[in-house]
Amino acid sequence: MNISKAHPRFLSLSIRERLANAVKDGIMVPEGLIAHGRAEAFDYLLGEKTTFAASKATLAATALLLTAEYPVLSVNGNTAALVGREIIRLSHMLSAPIEVNLFHRTRQREHVIAQYLKRLGAREILGTREGAKMTIWGIASPRREADPRGIGRADTVLIPLEDGDRAEALERAGKRVIAIDLNPLSRTSQAATITLVDNVVRAVPGLIKAATRVRSLPRRKLVTIIENFDNEENLAITIQEMIGYLRGWATD
């Protein structure tokens, strides 16, 4: 398909094409395309932009990552395909390891994703070593597996495009969880310590920008940013923004 750059839907059409290719390359599973469609619909209800509430969550998440003892960035197929390069950059900035964690898990796909990220410049990818995995309790999918050198010992985990089961289980395991999820009603969004209700292609660059801006702040300032952030309130504001968008249509 030939899409003109002038097309008003150029960005989302070219992202779709990129994802279809990621399925062909074995980075993504077909189910990942369905998840992307769900995200598209919610993004549509946010006017496809980073809201004020999302910016606030991004700043608080950055402070959480910068003050963490051992932060880990979790990556699945969609995340690798959409923002692989940016996750690697964030990983370098934070000295935070990257761990592959898949819902539709095969050794083969773990390997393909790790190789892909290494080609993009990642030094090491955790979560792919056979026989060196531990289990996070209460997860009804292969996502229960964690690398003891990564998510297993992390105090803070970034989980872009996650399922609710693992978000809840990671919280129960006492970890601080940063979710990136366009559905503010999802179990993931509700369970996380901080939720970025934003498109991952805007959210991860947003984290990089925020980290550049605040990483030299004294620790107590970062802690204040975290303490002043209320995830529940922030999600409620996001839902209000969606309501406003729908109401605009209903009264047209």
Place this chain on the structure above:
Amino acid sequence: MNISKAHPRFLSLSIRERLANAVKDGIMVPEGLIAHGRAEAFDYLLGEKTTFAASKATLAATALLLTAEYPVLSVNGNTAALVGREIIRLSHMLSAPIEVNLFHRTRQREHVIAQYLKRLGAREILGTREGAKMTIWGIASPRREADPRGIGRADTVLIPLEDGDRAEALERAGKRVIAIDLNPLSRTSQAATITLVDNVVRAVPGLIKAATRVRSLPRRKLVTIIENFDNEENLAITIQEMIGYLRGWATD
């Protein structure tokens, strides 16, 4: 793949698996999975149930199909995969032919879908005969093609999971259009004569049930049902229901 039955989203996960298989079988294209994801998100905002407004639209659509001179049921890959069997049953009840019409069209895929529907019990599938196609004006995709024995001469067309271009063009061509579309804001929903904002896996069985119930009614009663239905108002009510759902969350 092993999805635990304990997973709270088991039902929608198994539908997703079915669609992934339909892609492997050549019935669906990968882009169809993204479209399904968008639909899932909107269904979620309706509480994943048939709303009162959707039931009202279903009844009016049934009356429209029963009073039509020549109704045709249009089928694409997603529709075949999700409700192939039910579309065939509806086709028999209404004596309405089924026509394959694809956005991502290849002769191969038309053939695969027609064979699939025939295996499920369809007698004939229109829209697949080379060199016997006419064009609906104003459609910027292969969906412009229509079978002169089917949609070409139809006065009423059921278009589940349609794109906005064709919905508008069919209306302009003077046909009465019944859309099934979970996004009440879409061009398809806005352009159709009657829009069922409902999941196709509930909407098509709903049409079958309604047809069983009202097909023996006198024609003037069916006409009254149609006349009392206002699509614009019904869509506004649906958007209000989504707002209500979101508001319920925002104030939890």
